[in-house]
Amino acid sequence: MNDDQFLVPSSPEAELITHALDALRESTGITGQLLHPAPHADAEVTLQVAGQSLLYACEVKRKIDRFLALDSLKARFAANQTPALLICESLSHEMAARCRELGVQFIDTAGNAYLTSTQGVLIHVAGRKAKKEFLGLAGEMTITPASLRMIFAFLADPSMLNATYRDISVSVQISTGAIGKIFETLEARGFISTAPGGNRIISSPAHLLSEWTSGYLGRLRPKLKKFRFTAPDPSALYPGWNPTPHSSAWGGEVAADILTKHLKPATFTIYMDMEAKKTELTALIKQFRLQADPHGPIEVLQPFWNMEYFNQPDPTVVPRHLVYADLLGTQDPRNLDLAKQISSDIIKHVHNAAR
Template identity: 30%
Template sequence: MFNLNEHDGSLNAEWSAEARSRLQELGLRVEVLADALVKLTTRSGAARTYGVEVRRRITAELATAIHFPPSPPSLLFTTYLSEPVAERLRARGIDYVDAAGNVHLAWDDVLIDVRGRRKPTVPAGRASSRGAGAFGRAGLQVLFVLLSWPEAAAFPYRRLAEMSGVSLGTVKTVIDELTRAGYLYDRGSERRLARGAELLDRWSEAYSITLDTSLALGEFAAADLSWWRDAETDLLSSGVQVGGEAGASLIDPHLRPASLTLYATGLPVRLIGRYRLARAENGGNVHIRNRFWQAPGPESWIVPSPLIYADLLASGDPRQREHGDRIRSDDDRLKRIDRT
């Protein structure tokens, strides 16, 4: 695991002696410029300034879902990257260094690519769950509420349970886990989210693995997929909201949706009949899913943007992934989370 370097000021909780050593072994000069900013310079004088991003663990799903600000370019530090995970990062243009010595740096005429280093041994007692209990199915529902309405972090447990559709005990467990993991400041009467960008990354990853498929209510096919754009009143009166790439197209006008994802508390029979949606046993272009949450106020006809973002990443479609990155940079709610 990383040994933290205590001599880099505000980076002391983010910087790794192993990572610095690995970079210096490659002939790079490493300078810490400011909080989370590092300048790397080659022997020939070629230099690049990176924004440091630290993740203790990167899975294949997270390598696909993880979002970094576009400027400055990001340099990922992590404990270990398997080759399939590293390949996903390289495909997305994300540079990295791990504690084992696997490194990828590419800019201008510079290319440093070290692969195949083995996973380092983790000393006993150093592993941490990092709030793992909050990322089960029920916990993800609570997290969705907290990400969608950050003010809900201060709500009583009972109200959070009603909003997220889980038990009171689950809410308490999730709040305790998030607090211990540093994702939530809990000072009695004051609770608020912290490290929102990392929390959104982890929630999106876990959503694609644990929650996404469990929400399915039915698959349908529509000959004309554009019907929903003129059906706002019908959707709201039926308790149905638009998510997925259709919802994303209302945020990002560059997106032309090829499918429609609807969230409802049950199959909206009247809506299905009125718009002639035919059941599709082998998958269709209209996906109806369970709307498990209750909003704290009046509902929009589209689901909260954290769920739209997660839907795009869970699709596995590189085109939707690209639009997911775009709306994360453009949507006000997602930008607020990233600044938390």
């Protein structure tokens, strides 16, 4: 793979990774998370194995049916500083055995796997056949931008899973006619299910968060109305500027610092309803002498949800899973540890809401 070829979030490759992680969880109990595009790899994933969090640089291949392809992978993987992981559709027993002989770690969409580490962790599963629901699923059950808006709502407030279609429609600005099909898709993909009492619940918060993050960065965020600026002193915005409740809020690094107190922001991300309150952006530009700059550290985005919904304990910040996605979108290594901390808080929030 060329250095300039990165995984596009919500691409068929991302779908395959998600399916393989789901299959691995079913066959071994090991959970994993798709992180984000990475230089010199299709993606990065973390696997929770025997109490350890293992980071892998991934190579995604639809089909592996020749020993020569594995030999080539072995040579490329040997040059990686980060342990490498092959992710593919169901491997034959012979191909799985060859991976083990070569020391090529892999997981596939049937739940087969070969995983090892310098700490002595060893997982070997072979002989499983792919389930039918993995075949062709990406084309039939696509996570659309409207789906991502609903996922945003469910992660922010899991009770929205059982809200009226009208409330869901108003909260994330989608048509009521799309909601039923989106529920079917999320259920078919295993992201949500129905509890014994009849209420919908989030089945796998970590996987839903991963799907949301990759989809938001790849499909939803690029289409948002946005402006980018620089200023004589960008750092004067924080804490010099105060968001207006239900109209604007901090995202990105500033929101992460407000939530954790462990980051000195270098970029300044603001979600502002520029359509409902047109004067707020003008006042911000005037107060801090902002100047248009496509590479500037200040970014103002039009929110894709109704900001009167999903109120946070601190109303000056957007919901945590949006902060998490913003941090990963920077691809700045200093933000990754903080993003992991925030992701743990998101998953706890979802689990607590289900009790």
